[in-house]
Amino acid sequence: MHGSTEPWAEFCYNTYYHSALRTTPFQVVYGRSPPPLIPRTAKTPSTATVDGLKQERDAFLNDVHERLLQAQQYAKKHYDDNHCHMEFNIGDWVWL
Secondary structure, three states, X not given: OOOOOHHHHHHHHHHOOEXXXXXXXXXXXXXXXXXXXXXXXXXXXXXXXXXXXXXXXXXXXXXXXXXHHHHHHHHHHHHHHHOOOOOOOOOOOOXX
């Protein structure tokens, strides 16, 4: 990839939905949805440089997607391994 991946990390963070915000940081700052990434297709006119950048972007985004899935699976497994389902009735005493 050309240069650092830091701009991509920032883009991904700022355009990802945050449950606490109930929107993306991009929308909080700019008041509109983030611009879409234009998919690379056979009909997309390009130069060798632009085509190379789009291919790198697509590969990077696929890698990010895979890493997020792995992190999600890890978190689910950790939660499932340590979760203990409990049921209480009204009036039960519980230790908090």
